[in-house]
Amino acid sequence: MTERLAARPSTGSTAAMVVLLALLATAVWAFADLRINVATFVDGAARAAEFAERTFPLDFPPPGEILRLCGQTLAIVVLATLLSTILSVPLALLAAANTTPARSARFGARALIVVARAVPDVVLAIVFVRVFGIGALTGVLAMGLHSIGMIGKMYADAIEQIDDGPPTALRATGATRLQQIAGGVLPPVLPAFVAVGLHRLDINLRVSVVLGFVGVEGIGYAIAESLRVLDYQRGIALALVVLGLCIVVELISGAIRTALLGRGERTRFARKPAPRNDEELGVDADLTRDPRLRSAAALVEGLVSPPWTARRISSTAYGLVTALVVVASMSASGVAPLELLGALPRVVAGLGLFFPPDGGGILALLFAELLVTIKIALAATLIGVVLSLPIGALAARNVAPSPQIAQAARLVILTIRGIPELILAIVFVVITGLGEVAGAVALGVGAVGLLGKLVADSLEEVDPGPERALTATGATRTQVFFAATVPAGVRALVAHVLYLLDTNIRAATLLGIVGAGGIGFYLLNASRVLEFGVVTTILLMVFCTVMLVELLAIWLRGRF
Template sequence: MTALVPAQRSGPPEDRGTLARPTRTGTAAVLVLIALLGAALWSVAELRLNVATLVDSAGNAADFLGRTLPLDFPPLAEVLVLCGQTLAIVVCATLLAVLLSVPVAVLAAGNTSPAPAARYGARALVVVARAVPDVVLAIVFFRLFGLGAAAGVLAMGLHSVGMVAKLYADAIEQVDEGPRTAVRAAGAGRLQELVSGVLPAVLPAFVATALHRFDINLRISVVLGFVGVGGLGFEIAGALRRLDYQRGMALALVVLGLCVVVELVSGAVRRALLGGAGESGRRRGPGAALAALLRGRAGRAPAPLATGRLTPPWTGRRLRAALYAAVTVLAIALSVPTAGLSPAVLLGGLVELPATLGLFWPPSAGGILPDLLAELAVTVQIALAATLLGALLALPVGALAARNVAPTPGIAAAFRAVVVVVRGLPELILAIVFVVITGLGPVAGALALAIGAVGLLGKLVADSLEETDVRVQQAVRATGASRLQVFTAVTLPQAAPALVAHLLYQLDVNIRSATLLGIVGAGGIGFYLLNASRVLQFGVVTTIMLLVFATVMAVELLALWLRRAVA
């Protein structure tokens, strides 16, 4: 990381301690980061995101609050039905993503792919799945299957493959090759190697990734409700179209509560699967706890050979793992009928697939290509401005949420709670609120994404700071350094590469999100996307999708290069 922090040269003792020369790649990376910072500052100024704009909107905020209170909650039975329908759709979508991602990840991982062509093809499929907005997929599937759960399940499921398969492939590539080599030496085939030598080691990381994607899909379901997917999002969209803010915001509060509960439960399960901190002061590697559990060595129970047992003993951890598995199977069994998925509808839609895809080809600009390009530029401006403002908000919140940085455990817990609550707020709901307060346009989208960044970026910052080497921090503190000095001199430099990667990831996320927020008038190209689908100009939908795809791919390639340059 010679481009970011001073490095020491290797060589004779008299030469040690001198600064290493920055490489060309490192220098180029720093210049690109400076250019991105300049572009973000320019975007903030261009969009007029300043205190004066917020002050001018104070009256609208008071008026919105007056039209929202008191909240109008539906009857409890109706709320439970809507929550059940939403969770069923999200469970089915996440299950579909997992089932599709496992074989794709096996092909994409360098140590399990049968051939380079298969690996590159699988990696390309992952990139395409991430780059195509789920709203576009939902529009296509609505043409095939009509309004309802099927379109939402397929749209979220296929889009989720882009994230889930990538993380699964990374987990497979990081697996210990020892067990797999032993299985191969015993004469096992390729499938047996995967089942016996790879799956037990990566299963905890697979489950944790699926739970994390479930959290994300729950928030995405609210967005898809505005284009016809049932559940809480669909009801919120209907209420806001009627300008019934009392009912709409009440349902939004239900979504917030549901997201927070799911986040807390899935977070507890992920921590149980991934284990805690080891003696070195760093967290144990992914899957350490459950991998030990699967090997029968979890807890303090004696090894099977010492007691003559042929199976691992039923320790507390093994009981919890069995309980998690039983709950998962039950949730899946209940979700399929609750979501209202019909095999007949799915088969009928597949028959119409060629004709439906023909509606979206060839691409067409509809005579508004200059407008589309201008709105695409606004979408990028929104993402840049939101990333900068979100970083300014998330960095201090994330630092105070880190247990090794916060002054007291109580402060760390309080800021962790703030992060959880903000993560539960769908950006679309925030965008709607800001549209009412600040008016239609990119200001609402940038403010919504900036606040939303506190949830994701704040959590990533806190986790990165906690994963730094505590022993070095304790050694510096023992010399009499203050807490602030330890943070700036030791903790922050250790976490700097990860923080840069998180900021680039947040920019990537914000570009995708800015596209979607346009459907509620929060600026950007999303407004044209929704209008084109409503007036059945599917060629324009394809053109917009290609423009967004090219932008996302360019940002992703730039982020990939920068992450490698600063690592």
């Protein structure tokens, strides 16, 4: 009897399940209300055929021009990612509880990170075009400042998850706070920092295409100019170049992340219980066994030259290559370090244009369009989940029937991931016409690149014990999947789906740039006519919506 009672779901779990079912029902309603059905695409078949006739054969620029555009784009993206990384490190240290005891400082740092994430890079680019003009500097600042929202948060989370041993040992030896950070905090999180930066580099490469539509130089600007004159042959050809470039960069950065982190490194710096006394700390014993503590102790003693191990040689090589890439990026983009530093004070003046907020006399209309944007995001999330779950499951090596199928599914995910949502939106606008349907379908298809990868990674990371136990009893692969793999990964899957909804709300806001419906049209229009008070109002509306989704996600994760 006791075992039966213990097996019953708790009240919190039941409430969470009810909320999830309500979200599913709302997503189905949004899908139906937007009238996304087969007939929509059948009616668009003629437009699709006409679009194909106007697109093929593709008109690729000369190889020299392609290389110039790709080099210019990569240079802007590298500098933007570098800028956000440099600015995110001190912010993350201030935002992490184990490096900043003062609650007010942590709250202020977290607030800056949230604000950076809330203001879309497209809006920043429009403001900076007004301040600095069309050019590479605008793209570097827009992407760089917006990326702090992601990089700063992930850096702070990584710092909070480190082992407390090295910084505690340094503090016990009399090290200053700066020495504790340099010797006990940064070394263990450095590989994760680099991995996050590389991941953001991939994202910024796709974002650069969107920023091309508002005046940022590079291949995105060339695509925008081609589509502006309805030259689909050149525009789609350049979009394929972007796809190839994204795949190459993803493969290279993925290989570097794997080399830095290795398999199973995600839990390497998991937090351990804090020691209760000096004997339990065992400083002397740990210093002889833990290489991180030996390095930390050497720093305190002034010995900052560790031996040349294979790991140090590879790290030094990565550092030299990175320095060369940065120098080459500055040369290709034409953005000098002094110019970048001199521009930052003017950024503050530019951001001052956003205040005070103003409804512009269309506040009721803005709320109605916000509802449309939410419907687009819900419908897109439903489409993305339906498409991503089977593809993501097949991409997981512990689920796929064979390694070849897993590799093929990963290739599909990588290919879709390399296509910017804006390009997908343009294609579906041509097929289905202007409006919400194009935005929802574009985001839904594009979600496979994000959610499919997250699903595959989550399923691969489940504890293999239950799977092996069921397999040993003679269970089929399908039985093992539904009885062991899915229950173990359901908490992560719920978090990933809600993260996708969060992402889709912000992405749906920006697809209005190509007529994909929602509040994005009014956001971009207000930016172009310099009604920055209206821009602030729209951003606050979207920000509050995204924060509600984030709070819901936190609550659901705590109930499962």
